Amino acid sequence: MVTKAFKDLAILNAAKRGMPHERITFTPHPVSGKTPDELRAYVEGNDPVSGKPMMMEIVDALTRPLSEDEKKTGMVPINVGPPSFKDTAVNLQEYFLNNGMTDFLPIILPTEETVDAMLKSTSHKPDEVCGKMAAGAYPPWEFTVKQVAVNAVMAGCRPEYFPVVLAIASSGTPSLFSSTNSFAYAAVINGPIRDKLNMNYGIGALGPFAQPNATIGRAWTLLSKNLGNGGIPGDTYMGSQGNNLNYNNAIIAENEAASPWTPFHVQKGFKVEENAISLFRGLGIVPGQGARGTSTDTPKHEEQFSDLFSVFTGFFGGLVIADPLVAVSLKSRGYDTKEQLIAWLYKNTTQSVKDYKSRDFAYGFDYPRALKGLEPYATWYKMPDDAMIPRWPHETDINVVVAGGQTNAFFQGGSLSYTVSISIDKWT
Amino acid sequence: MNRRKMLSLLGISPALLAGAPVDAQKPKKSDAKATLNKVEALNPRGTPPPTQLVPMAPRLASLDGKTIYLIGDGFPGADHFLDQIGIWFKKNMPSVTTVYRLKAGAFADEDPNLWAEIKAKGNAAIMAIGH
Numbered sequence: 001m002v003t004k005a006f007k008d009l010a011i012l013n014a015a016k017r018g019m020p021h022e023r024i025t026f027t028p029h030p031v032s033g034k035t036p037d038e039l040r041a042y043v044e045g046n047d048p049v050s051g052k053p054m055m056m057e058i059v060d061a062l063t064r065p066l067s068e069d070e071k072k073t074g075m076v077p078i079n080v081g082p083p084s085f086k087d088t089a090v091n092l093q094e095y096f097l098n099n100g101m102t103d104f105l106p107i108i109l110p111t112e113e114t115v116d117a118m119l120k121s122t123s124h125k126p127d128e129v130c131g132k133m134a135a136g137a138y139p140p141w142e143f144t145v146k147q148v149a150v151n152a153v154m155a156g157c158r159p160e161y162f163p164v165v166l167a168i169a170s171s172g173t174p175s176l177f178s179s180t181n182s183f184a185y186a187a188v189i190n191g192p193i194r195d196k197l198n199m200n201y202g203i204g205a206l207g208p209f210a211q212p213n214a215t216i217g218r219a220w221t222l223l224s225k226n227l228g229n230g231g232i233p234g235d236t237y238m239g240s241q242g243n244n245l246n247y248n249n250a251i252i253a254e255n256e257a258a259s260p261w262t263p264f265h266v267q268k269g270f271k272v273e274e275n276a277i278s279l280f281r282g283l284g285i286v287p288g289q290g291a292r293g294t295s296t297d298t299p300k301h302e303e304q305f306s307d308l309f310s311v312f313t314g315f316f317g318g319l320v321i322a323d324p325l326v327a328v329s330l331k332s333r334g335y336d337t338k339e340q341l342i343a344w345l346y347k348n349t350t351q352s353v354k355d356y357k358s359r360d361f362a363y364g365f366d367y368p369r370a371l372k373g374l375e376p377y378a379t380w381y382k383m384p385d386d387a388m389i390p391r392w393p394h395e396t397d398i399n400v401v402v403a404g405g406q407t408n409a410f411f412q413g414g415s416l417s418y419t420v421s422i423s424i425d426k427w428t
Numbered sequence: 429m430n431r432r433k434m435l436s437l438l439g440i441s442p443a444l445l446a447g448a449p450v451d452a453q454k455p456k457k458s459d460a461k462a463t464l465n466k467v468e469a470l471n472p473r474g475t476p477p478p479t480q481l482v483p484m485a486p487r488l489a490s491l492d493g494k495t496i497y498l499i500g501d502g503f504p505g506a507d508h509f510l511d512q513i514g515i516w517f518k519k520n521m522p523s524v525t526t527v528y529r530l531k532a533g534a535f536a537d538e539d540p541n542l543w544a545e546i547k548a549k550g551n552a553a554i555m556a557i558g559h
Contacts, residue, residue: 001556017482110472
């Protein structure tokens with residue numbers, strides 16, 4: 001049984017998993033928040049898709065003998081079109097747009113010539129398998145180095161950016177994901193490649209002020225659509241409101257020179273001179289201006305971070321994006337390392353068990369984990385409602401990076417979980 | 429919209445119904461003047477795996493005296509909705525026994541212990557997915 005809002009998703013997902021004739025009965029949407037009387041009316045009413053009485057349809061689905069189609073076995077190939085398309089540039093732009101291969105902004109047409117130029121920036125062979133990607137709980141699509149290059153060209157990447165795009169693609173992490181949540185994605189780039197590519201980590205570091213910051217993130221979204229089959233509303237994308245960050249994601253080059261702390265990639269085991277990209281996934285990024293304590297003469301930025309994070313769900317991690325002025329101030333007040341700051345935030349950003357249990361994320365994801373005995377969820381669900389618990393399950397759910405142009409001691413907070421760090425050098 | 433048309437519009441899966449692959453849409457024909465300036469652009473799409481068709485489980489001849497598991501996947505409201513399904517069976521098909529279970533793990537996780545229990549003790553299962 002599936003609520004009506006997920007009709008296309010249910011039918012297509014069943015087909016992709018080999019049951020194109022799956023018997024699905026639909027209910028009105030939503031079922032959450034409805035009274036028993038309202039739900040009884042659903043059950044005693046009609047399937048809103050077929051128009052037939054819902055329970056009769058269920059009984060029929062369980063007892064009607066299978067048709068020959070429903071018994072079929074075997075492998076069925078899926079066709080994604082010819083290797084190339086030939087037409088005028090204007091018509092091709094329209095074709096790519098109308099067939100879901102763009103982000104609805106104009107693209108650079110991926111010709112053999114432009115793709116070959118992109119491929120010259122890596123030692124990897126064009127037909128080498130780069131990775132697999134799935135934009136949800138679907139069978140993943142596979143792709144080669146050349147197929148990644150096609151998407152990098154479309155996004156407007158210069159060839160020298162290509163190893164960064166390959167590193168993202170190799171992770172298999174889509175920047176568009178099938179959920180009613182409108183997830184946001186971010187990536188932190190460290191190492192000398194930031195300067196080699198002229199990435200912006202100063203004034204306006206998170207804004208549209210540098211080609212690599214803009215196009216590497218855009219390539220991530222295009223390859224998520226074209227290589228991972230993501231971003232098809234109703235099929236592989238269900239975000240109810242969408243997320244503006246999905247256009248080119250938040251590409252954050254860390255301001256290593258102005259930061260008093262260890263670069264993020266070194267925290268993850270890389271050497272300072274190595275190049276790496278670290279991926280994050282969550283709900284979004286908000287500015288910290290106006291947080292508690294920002295008007296004092298000696299601002300306690302850690303309290304401001306905690307204040308900002310207190311409105312975030314703890315389902316995703318907390319990412320502090322601190323301007324170097326903020327980082328230097330914290331260092332002068334005794335936070336010699338990012339880890340010391342993180343330990344303070346973990347200890348001092350708390351919530352009541354009652355508030356925790358009231359969150360839909362907790363009910364939908366953590367409670368089933370608690371039933372399986374996974375910690376800390378199992379313990380949290382046994383505690384009294386007025387007990388105070390950390391905002392996040394683990395201290396490692398909090399991360400800190402430094403970016404910005406030092407025009408003011410500002411920071412931004414991401415409801416974002418760290419997922420993985422990938423070597424960029426491996427893809428040069 | 430029927431399943432075949434919906435799958436065709438998405439350009440990926442009608443073969444699953446038809447049993448044979450279909451061609452994706454071709455670019456529209458350009459006008460005569462523009463044919464002099466044609467460009468060849470590469471297809472940006474990756475390679476989907478072929479789909480292994482899975483035969484559906486045999487159906488029951490009747491639900492009389494059978495046990496049906498009602499499975500919630502953890503999304504809010506599914507438990508209360510399935511309660512009403514159970515009440516309907518009790519009122520309209522009293523020989524049917526319903527058993528409610530919340531699937532363990534996050535919504536997309538497998539729950540092999542529950543699957544084994546259903547196979548051992550149940551005759552059919554209804555899974556509720558949605559919000």
